[in-house]
Amino acid sequence: MSARSQAAPARRAPRAAVPRRGRDGTATRARIEAEALALFAQKGIDGTSVRDIALRAGLSEGALYRHFPSKEELARELFLSHYAALARAICAVDARDVGLAEKLRDVVALACRLFDEEPALFAYLLIHQHDHLRHVPATPDANVVEAVALLLRDAGLTPERAALASAMALGCVVQPAVFALYGRLDGPLAARADEIARAVTGIVEGARGA
Amino acid sequence: MSARSQAAPARRAPRAAVPRRGRDGTATRARIEAEALALFAQKGIDGTSVRDIALRAGLSEGALYRHFPSKEELARELFLSHYAALARAICAVDARDVGLAEKLRDVVALACRLFDEEPALFAYLLIHQHDHLRHVPATPDANVVEAVALLLRDAGLTPERAALASAMALGCVVQPAVFALYGRLDGPLAARADEIARAVTGIVEGARGA
DNA sequence: ATTATGTTAGTGAACGATCACTTACATAAA
DNA sequence: TTTATGTAAGTGATCGTTCACTAACATAAT
Numbered sequence: 001m002s003a004r005s006q007a008a009p010a011r012r013a014p015r016a017a018v019p020r021r022g023r024d025g026t027a028t029r030a031r032i033e034a035e036a037l038a039l040f041a042q043k044g045i046d047g048t049s050v051r052d053i054a055l056r057a058g059l060s061e062g063a064l065y066r067h068f069p070s071k072e073e074l075a076r077e078l079f080l081s082h083y084a085a086l087a088r089a090i091c092a093v094d095a096r097d098v099g100l101a102e103k104l105r106d107v108v109a110l111a112c113r114l115f116d117e118e119p120a121l122f123a124y125l126l127i128h129q130h131d132h133l134r135h136v137p138a139t140p141d142a143n144v145v146e147a148v149a150l151l152l153r154d155a156g157l158t159p160e161r162a163a164l165a166s167a168m169a170l171g172c173v174v175q176p177a178v179f180a181l182y183g184r185l186d187g188p189l190a191a192r193a194d195e196i197a198r199a200v201t202g203i204v205e206g207a208r209g210a
Numbered sequence: 211m212s213a214r215s216q217a218a219p220a221r222r223a224p225r226a227a228v229p230r231r232g233r234d235g236t237a238t239r240a241r242i243e244a245e246a247l248a249l250f251a252q253k254g255i256d257g258t259s260v261r262d263i264a265l266r267a268g269l270s271e272g273a274l275y276r277h278f279p280s281k282e283e284l285a286r287e288l289f290l291s292h293y294a295a296l297a298r299a300i301c302a303v304d305a306r307d308v309g310l311a312e313k314l315r316d317v318v319a320l321a322c323r324l325f326d327e328e329p330a331l332f333a334y335l336l337i338h339q340h341d342h343l344r345h346v347p348a349t350p351d352a353n354v355v356e357a358v359a360l361l362l363r364d365a366g367l368t369p370e371r372a373a374l375a376s377a378m379a380l381g382c383v384v385q386p387a388v389f390a391l392y393g394r395l396d397g398p399l400a401a402r403a404d405e406i407a408r409a410v411t412g413i414v415e416g417a418r419g420a
Numbered sequence: 421a422t423t424a425t426g427t428t429a430g431t432g433a434a435c436g437a438t439c440a441c442t443t444a445c446a447t448a449a450a
Numbered sequence: 451t452t453t454a455t456g457t458a459a460g461t462g463a464t465c466g467t468t469c470a471c472t473a474a475c476a477t478a479a480t
Contacts, residue, residue: 028455044341046256050440060457062442067455071440130337131254133392145394164402167389168409171381179377182343184355192374195420199378202416203409210405238429260466272468273430281466423480430473435466442461450453 029067032057036074041124045075045131079132082121083144086114090147091140100155104169104204105197107151111173112189112196115180123181126174145170157208165207169200239277242267246284251334255285255341289342292331293354296324300357301350310365314379314414315407317361321383322399322406325390333391336384355380367418375417379410 035056039048050071054061068074093106115122140146148170152162173196179185185192245266249258260281264271278284303316325332350357358380362372383406389395395402 044256046254049438051438059455061440062458063456065441127340145389163389163395164386164405167386167395168382168406171383171385172378172413173381175381175384176374176377179355179373185373185377195374195417196378199413199416202412203382206409206412207405259464261464269429270431271466272432275467276429421480423478425477425479427476428474431471433469435468437467438465439463440461441463443459444457445459446455446457448453448455450451 028057028059028063032059032064032067032074033078037078037124038120040075040078040128041120045071045128075128076132076135079125079128080136080142083125083132083136084142086111086125087144087147088141090144090151094147094151094154100204101197101201103151103155104200105194107148108173108197108200109190109193111177112193115177116188116190119181122177126177126181152204152207155204155208157204161207161210165204168203172196172199172203238267238269238273242269242274242277242284243288247288247334248330250285250288250338251330255281255338285338286342286345289335289338290346290352293335293342293346294352296321296335297354297357298351300354300361304357304361304364310414311407311411313361313365314410315404317358318383318407318410319400319403321387322403325387326398326400329391332387336387336391362414362417365414365418367414371417371420375414378413382406382409382413 032053036048036053039052039056043052050061050064053071053074054064057064068077089110090107093103093110096103096106136143138146140150145166149159149162149166152166152169153159157165176185176192176196177189180189242263246258246263249262249266253262260271260274263281263284264274267274278287299320300317303313303320306313306316346353348356350360355376359369359372359376362376362379363369367375386395386402386406387399390399
């Protein structure tokens with residue numbers, strides 16, 4: 001203590017020596033989001049305490065509340081933003097001027113890639129959909145389900161047929177992902193993308209033809 | 211006190227007049243299970259307190275622990291017993307001496323009927339699978355996934371193909387159920403059973419042929 | 421018949437732990 | 451000086467669980 005106060009007056013240097021934890025722009029927020037996502041996916045939202053998140057993000061509980069108004073808001077924002085991003089990616093595929101089969105193949109491949117590259121994110125979206133689905137807007141650029149349904153309607157399915165077909169098509173991707181999460185399916189999901197896409201195409205063609 | 215001791219000696223009759231809450235065989239346990247299931251499905255396990263369950267079942271918190279060792283055990287037993295019952299029902303279909311298409315149609319119909327008749331139960335199994343799936347034995351008579359996989363292997367699919375095909379087949383039933391839960395699909399799911407069965411058959415035949 | 425003893429199923433009031441969140445204060449940057 | 455970002459030490463509420471005790475009934479010895 002005495003050494004510090006003695007050297008205090010004109011000090012600037014010693015700060016830089018330490019790779020300061022805070023004060024690095026928006027990196028703190030990103031770190032909080034990343035750690036929260038990993039913890040939420042692994043232990044659940046209720047199973048994860050704010051202490052856990054703050055600790056792993058390298059700051060105090062109080063500091064976390066400088067970035068998010070509440071744990072619930074953090075969980076919701078995390079879900080809604082990534083869910084919307086996936087929905088927009090699907091819309092982008094739909095917007096391209098190619099055939100239905102190619103669109104379906106690309107959407108399936110997109111989902112498989114997301115699963116392989118960001119398993120924690122995918123698991124979070126999968127497992128906690130039921131906590132947040134009621135807060136998702138019913139627009140194709142914020143809602144994966146609406147995006148898929150729109151794609152099918154654009155391909156000529158009636159809204160009624162598109163509803164069931166989009167459910168089954170989603171199930172053909174989601175459930176293999178669940179299996180992969182629990183170790184019932186080995187290797188990257190992308191390796192199965194073609195077979196999944198074939199099944200999805202069969203379902204959609206069936207719904208269009210019948 | 212004086213009135214009671216006066217009438218005390220030869221009393222037996224007045225007991226039967228009152229529909230006593232306790233002492234009625236195993237009804238209490240069943241009531242706890244039913245209320246817990248409804249609450250768990252609606253508000254989640256963590257969102258439901260032991261106080262809630264006890265209140266709705268018409269007894270005190272302490273009494274609940276005469277019937278279940280802990281809230282977690284109650285939740286687990288609830289899941290495992292019903293999950294196993296569904297698995298056994300699927301195995302029973304598989305044991306019958308009929309063709310693959312008919313088996314698949316019956317299993318799909320079975321699941322749709324369960325959803326329509328006991329939505330709370332189905333929702334609980336669906337939403338909280340991830341809390342309990344790690345505790346489910348990997349035998350066909352306790353595990354829905356194993357039961358379906360066995361059915362497909364019995365139909366001639368290789369274990370490798372059966373794994374992915376059972377995932378997609380399950381997805382074709384589970385995801386429409388999720389949609390129905392969220393009001394994206396109207397009416398009883400049983401009304402869609404035939405169309406779902408057709409999709410599932412297509413997937414399985416595709417995996418067998420390829 | 422009465423009494424002693426035991427079991428089962430219940431009550432309601434704690435208990436200790438945990439949690440989300442707040443407050444008071446510090447410090448560095450603008 | 452003001453603002454953004456941080457820390458440390460709280461706060462009150464809630465939760466799962468336990469505890470001491472009681473009511474109702476069964477059984478067997480007295």
